[in-house]
């Protein structure tokens with residue numbers, strides 16, 4: 001069988017997926033949650049509760065703060081004890097809503113969670129049109145759960161002049177160490193296929209492709225069986241290559257179309273949604289449930305586990321001890337180093353990596369001009385050059401070298417024999433250049 005993949009660049013890091021095959025453990029609701037209002041790309045949500053308010057599980061506690069934004073809901077019933085700052089894993093302050101439950105709240109939540117029957121019938125769902133489904137996705141606060149956290153409903157509303165032709169479900173999970181999507185697919189394949197059918201209908205297309213790397217045979221088998229009676233839904237096994245789950249790389253791999261530089265992915269006719277997002281869509285429509293939890297992988301080098309964790313849970317409560325050489329939130333390629341685990345679980349938290357193998361960098365040496373980073377870059381950039389321009393603060397030149405196209409996949413840093421921190425410099429330069437581009441666009445409108 002010919003396996004699809006993208007053409008330019010890519011690397012093959014060790015997979016280290018030791019949590020693969022470990023069933024998802026549903027964690028109990030915590031007694032307290034901390035819900036940051038910024039858990040997504042776009043404008044922060046605005047709190048709609050105050051100190052002293054009583055809220056029920058599933059209530060909206062913060063409203064989307066703009067077109068590109070998402071609502072926030074509470075996974076526990078309880079009392080709002082304060083609206084204050086919390087810390088991101090990197091120690092940055094962010095506004096957050098603190099909610100605490102009492103015994104009566106916990107009893108009420110246990111009773112409501114015991115009722116697991118769908119809240120809408122198939123007949124009721126069959127008559128929902130595209131707008132109705134998009135509204136339910138928006139109401140549920142669903143964002144891209146692969147880590148990008150772009151509001152899912154916005155992607156389903158292409159800008160004027162563009163038209164969707166296909167929904168691609170990103171089930172590649174190409175990051176080493178992470179297995180949360182793999183296990184979700186094995187355990188919830190029928191629900192995911194229903195979610196994909198809803199996304200296909202919402203997008204106004206008749207084709208949905210679930211793209212999975214070929215190192216997940218159980219997930220491929222489960223989804224193939226679940227989609228056998230779902231017209232228009234197909235499962236596409238992919239070659240194992242990082243970063244297969246990059247949006248542009250996945251589109252090219254699946255439908256053979258390149259996203260033009262500076263254009264949105266919809267320019268190819270494709271709408272990409274993560275597989276966990278599809279599951280959240282199923283929950284939103286069938287169970288009328290906003291996004292209240294998500295699955296993440298915890299990997300410490302010798303053990304891995306997959307946990308379904310209520311949003312707002314403090315991450316330090318999920319791990320034993322606190323003596324780690326390095327904490328990475330996410331996977332080893334695209335994850336971010338964290339300074340603390342005293343930070344809440346948010347919609348984009350896909351993993352906690354405590355593996356000491358990723359704790360140390362080799363000493364940085366001078367560039368030997370081997371070109372390995374150029375060959376590895378899936379965006380066709382010259383990483384040694386754009387990182388140098390960024391280090392030298394030559395922002396105009398960095399923009400000309402298309403630093404804004406970098407997807408921060410880390411392939412260049414991974415492959416560099418001189419251990420140069422290429423992506424670290426590139427991230428800084430990209431942020432500067434993107435800010436300048438936005439400022440120019442705003443100035444041209446005013």
Ligand code: SF4
Pocket residue numbers: 376377378379380381382383405406407408409410411412413422423426
């Ligand atoms: S991090 Fe950016 S520059 Fe480096 S390989 Fe990935 S896309 Fe290319």
Ligand code: SF4
Pocket residue numbers: 366367368369370371372373374383384415416417418419420422
């Ligand atoms: S891979 Fe490293 S050593 Fe080779 S050209 Fe790129 S920056 Fe230089």
